[in-house]
Amino acid sequence: MRELGTALERAEAVLNRVRSESTGIAGRARRRRWAALVRRLKLAMIAALAVMVAAAVLGLFVPLGIGGFFLAMVATFVVAGTILFWPSVPETTPAALVQTDIRLLPQRTEEWLERQRPALPAPAVRLVDGIGARLDALAPQLATIDANVPIAVELRKLMAEELPELVAGYQRVPVNLRRDESRGQSPDRQLVEGLTTVDSELARLAGQLAHGDLDRLATQNRYLELKYRGAGE
Structure with missing residues (x-):
């Protein structure tokens, strides 16, 4: 079996x-x-x-x-x-990710993740691919963001620290122990659950950024309507 x-x-x-x-x-x-x-x-x-x-x-x-x-x-x-x-350009490392500009961080994180795929179990690979797609979609949203706003700080911590540490921590576990469930969940299962959490958090933060952009667009549209249509009337 x-x-x-x-x-x-x-x-x-x-x-x-x-x-x-x-x-x-x-x-x-x-x-x-x-x-x-x-x-x-x-x-x-x-x-x-x-x-x-x-x-x-x-x-x-x-x-x-x-x-x-x-x-x-x-x-x-x-x-x-x-x-x-x-x-x-030298290959990106977790230490280099911490110093990367927030506008370049999604691509650099995705490049680092791509190199980790061969060492991950199949369920984790699927999640890594999904996270890569989210990072790719997130890059345009971060192109003009202020690196010091709270959501940018939160995204930086997630992409440059927490995600690399999760994957690196799994890779430090000996291969013969990665499916061992004697201490509860196996490292394989812990990795999958951790990546699932990262994926969900990226989706939540990307949604917050999108809502902010939509609110600013609606505000600008309302301002133009009041300024020009109101003046014409």
């Missing part, structure tokens, strides 16, 4: 991985990596073109000759290669 349960969990993990490759947290991470690569390619092409144009302009005033031509080509490859292969 235990072997059957293990086999089912493995099959579910494979299905979750395949599903998330296109629509989940892993899919969004892959799209961001492709977008970053495309940006680098564009920058490399622009830089190479700039070097070639500069060499051509210089050649109008100073004869470059064969040596100058090869030097310009080398400079072009060096500049383009430097842009393409320059080390990318």
